[in-house]
Amino acid sequence: METRPDIHEVTTGAELRRWYWLRAELADALRDRGLPVSGNKHVLLDRLATFLDTGDVLRPKPRAQRSDFDWHSAPLDPTTVITDSYRNTQNVRRFFRDHAGAGFKFNIAFMTWMRENTGRTLADAVEAYHAIRADGARTRSTIAPDNQFNKYTRDFLDDNPTLGMAEVRKYWALKRARPSEDGRHTYDPSDLDLG
Template identity: 35%
Template sequence: MTLPERPPLSPSLSGAEFRRWYWLKDELQAFARHLGLRATGSKESLADRLEAFLDGRPQPLPTPAPGRTADRLRPPLTIHTVIPAGHPCSQVLRAFFLNALGPGFRFDAPMREFFAANDGSATLAAALDHWHATRGAEPRPIGAQFELNRFSRQWHRDNPAGSRQDLLAAWQSHRSLPTDLRPANGTTP
């Protein structure tokens, strides 16, 4: 069986054909600029914008970014620091958490949800408590926009002794296929 090749990004693609393939964000941004579209936002919002353009539909409205610049936290931070509503998971916060929790800290789903749900009354002490309370929980589903992460998790389950090079080769093979020809479980045979 001959596998189809990924088409070049072009205005002649349909939205459905565009969505069949894996595209890097850099490719999507360059294509959006070429078409005169905004090239900002998440990879998913950029893909939504391009799909709408290719199908001749109105562009999705941009969603405002959370947290105004004036409300951003600045060092020094303490456990008593109140986190403004809508504050993003910033490098300033990452530095605080790395200092408090060590190199194992990351803004995982429970921490991102904590910040998204904050109404402006939470302190960094509450964020630290939330971090400790959510450790040891079962791995949660990885969002659709994190395709490589989802693939990697499944690949490591299926290939516990596999090397990084093996993973990367499997990922390259997987992402070169159109979505409708990929194995259902997300791994490459």
């Protein structure tokens, strides 16, 4: 079986992309080469792969000016406008518990709604939360492609309902230690043969 190389020994972008890397590993490899380490995991992967293949440095994009509204401590009411700097904070959670109900919980669909509805009010958000909750019983949230572990977990447990998170972690560790053509590691029933 082919073993996962040390990230510092990888010499091509193609080889780098065959393996699963933690963001911290990518950041360390970039830092050791004197390259920028800002951005999400996929930005770091692209930056390192480009550098390995061409020697070019992909610079971080300048951040757009954002609202300075303080979601951590500002007083919130139903007329508060959702800004581009929105964050899920304890202050926001308290507001929604008071206005949407004591059972309020953030969920992926609602967090996506908040992110995509800058300019709307928190009153609109309360209505959206209730609509999402009503619809949520019938639909399953989509897991973003970046969240390989979450997708693997859902698919693994759907296929193996008698197994739990300990087994998910075991087989995920075995799976991600192996290469893949595109660097994506998805659940396959044959994964149970890995260990």
